[in-house]
Amino acid sequence: MSLYPRMYLGVDKEWISILSLISNKINVRKSSNLTPTDVIYLLFRKMRLNESFSILGHEFGISSKNVGIFFRMNLEFVADHFKELIVWPSIDTVKKKMPVSFRKNYAGVSCIIDCLEIEIEKPSNPVHQALTWSQYKKCNTLKYLLAVTPDGLISFISIGFGGRATDEMVVSNSGFLDLLVPGTFVMADRGFKKIEPYVLQRKCKFVRPPSVSEGVALSKEQVVESRKIAGLRIHVERAISRIREFSFLAPHVRLDSNMIKYCDSVMYCVCGLLNQSEMRMFSLNYLHCNAFHIALFQKLVALTIK
Numbered sequence: 386m387s388l389y390p391r392m393y394l395g396v397d398k399e400w401i402s403i404l405s406l407i408s409n410k411i412n413v414r415k416s417s418n419l420t421p422t423d424v425i426y427l428l429f430r431k432m433r434l435n436e437s438f439s440i441l442g443h444e445f446g447i448s449s450k451n452v453g454i455f456f457r458m459n460l461e462f463v464a465d466h467f468k469e470l471i472v473w474p475s476i477d478t479v480k481k482k483m484p485v486s487f488r489k490n491y492a493g494v495s496c497i498i499d500c501l502e503i504e505i506e507k508p509s510n511p512v513h514q515a516l517t518w519s520q521y522k523k524c525n526t527l528k529y530l531l532a533v534t535p536d537g538l539i540s541f542i543s544i545g546f547g548g549r550a551t552d553e554m555v556v557s558n559s560g561f562l563d564l565l566v567p568g569t570f571v572m573a574d575r576g577f578k579k580i581e582p583y584v585l586q587r588k589c590k591f592v593r594p595p596s597v598s599e600g601v602a603l604s605k606e607q608v609v610e611s612r613k614i615a616g617l618r619i620h621v622e623r624a625i626s627r628i629r630e631f632s633f634l635a636p637h638v639r640l641d642s643n644m645i646k647y648c649d650s651v652m653y654c655v656c657g658l659l660n661q662s663e664m665r666m667f668s669l670n671y672l673h674c675n676a677f678h679i680a681l682f683q684k685l686v687a688l689t690i691k
Contacts, residue, residue: 386426386430392433393426393430393433393434394426394429394430394433395429395432395433395630395631395655395658396429396658396662397662400661400662403658403661404422404425404426404429405422405425407425407463407466408420408421408422408424408425409421410462410466411424411425411459411462417447417451418445418446418447419445419447419455423445424455424459425459425463427441427445427452427455427456428455428456428459428460428463428654429654429658430444431456431633432631432632432633432634432651432654432655433630433631433632433633434632435631435632435633435635435638437449438450438452438453438456456647457647460647460650460651460654461650463650463654464649464650464651464653464654465653466657467653467654467656467657467658467661468653468657469657470656470657470658470660470661471539471540471541471542471653471656471657471660472540473540473541473564474534474538474540476495476566476569479494479495479534479535479536480492482534482535482536483535483536484535484536486616486617487535487617490613491535491570491572491592491617493568493569493570493590494535494569494570494571494572494592494617495534495565495566495569495570495571495589496532496533496534496535496540496541496571496572497532497533497534497535497571497572497573497617497618497620497621498530498531498532498556498561498571498572498573498577498621499530499531499573499574499618499621499622499625500528500529500530500531500552500555501528501529501531501625501628501629501636502519502521502522502526502527502528502529502548502636503526503527503529503545503634503635503636503638503640503648504522504524504525504526504636504637504638504639504640505517505525505526505527505639505640505642505645506525506639506640506641506642506645507525508525508642509642513547515549516547516549517547517548517549518547518548518549519548519549520549521548522548522636524548524637525548526547526548527545527546527547527548527640527645527648528545528546528547528548528550528555529542529543529544529545529546529652530542530543530555530556530559530561531543531621531624531625531628531656532561532621533620533621533624535617535620536620537620537623537624538660539624539656539659539660541561541564542652542653542656543555543559543560543561544559544649545648545649545652546558546559551579552576552577552579552580553579553580553583556577556580556583557580557583562583562584562586562587565584565587565589566589567587567588567589568588568589569589569590570589570590570591570592571584571589571590571591571592572592572593572614572617572618573591573592573593573618574593574594574618575593575594575595575596575611577593578593578596581593592614593614594610594611594614594615595607595610595611624659627659628652628655628656628659631651631655633648633651633655634648634651634652634655
């Protein structure tokens with residue numbers, strides 16, 4: 386796994402040392418055959434490949450029961466550390482790292498938002514079935530709200546909501562609105578038009594493609610604007626695509642009912658890990674490093690040595 390960490394753990398080889406930092410805080414029974422580093426590898430292999438506990442037990446030389454124990458005992462602790470890497474940067478920091486493509490017409494954008502859904506096993510409880518049914522995906526899902534900065538840093542991830550929850554329900558109950566700074570822009574897809582009043586209440590501007598009405602063609606200007614916004618929203622689509630690389634969070638994973646309660650913790654781990662990987666430029670070229678990313682790295686190191 387250490388030879389191909391991107392394949393098995395979802396982390397680039399030059400950053401695998403980050404996992405070793407976290408492992409220093411893991412307590413493992415002396416009678417166990419695993420080292421703290423093995424436990425971290427086990428957790429991230431489960432997230433990356435979503436293998437069964439039986440397969441993981443075979444790979445690590447322990448029983449499937451012990452795999453489950455290690456997973457449940459350590460996941461929340463690791464998630465608490467990586468959650469600290471999901472931060473809402475100041476507007477000054479966002480502007481300093483604003484990509485050129487945003488600067489002319491959308492320099493005030495502080496974040497780009499979208500929702501992602503993860504298919505889960507059909508609950509046995511009829512009420513839970515109804516609450517998690519997604520009319521959009523036509524299956525039972527968990528729904529998350531994601532926000533990224535214009536330069537691709539994940540700045541917010543909500544807890545999981547039932548797939549029945551509407552976009553406006555997720556936005557208004559996730560704590561996202563409390564983070565908005567008056568005067569800034571929030572960019573989203575046209576499907577989020579019903580959340581515009583919530584954003585305006587925070588004295589922010591809502592940027593989305595023009596609505597399409599049946600039988601009414603968009604003007605030339607509206608078509609151009611739609612294409613511009615679609616081109617800029619690629620950053621949040623790219624972030625979602627990177628999250629989907631972890632099989633535990635794949636769109637049609639049909640997450641086992643026993644694993645649903647761990648989905649939020651896995652999401653925090655993955656998003657924090659992806660933010661940490663944004664610091665790759667630091668190891669390659671110090672002059673081009675984002676100082677904010679360095680601060681994130683220092684924060685992680687500080688957490689592991691407490």
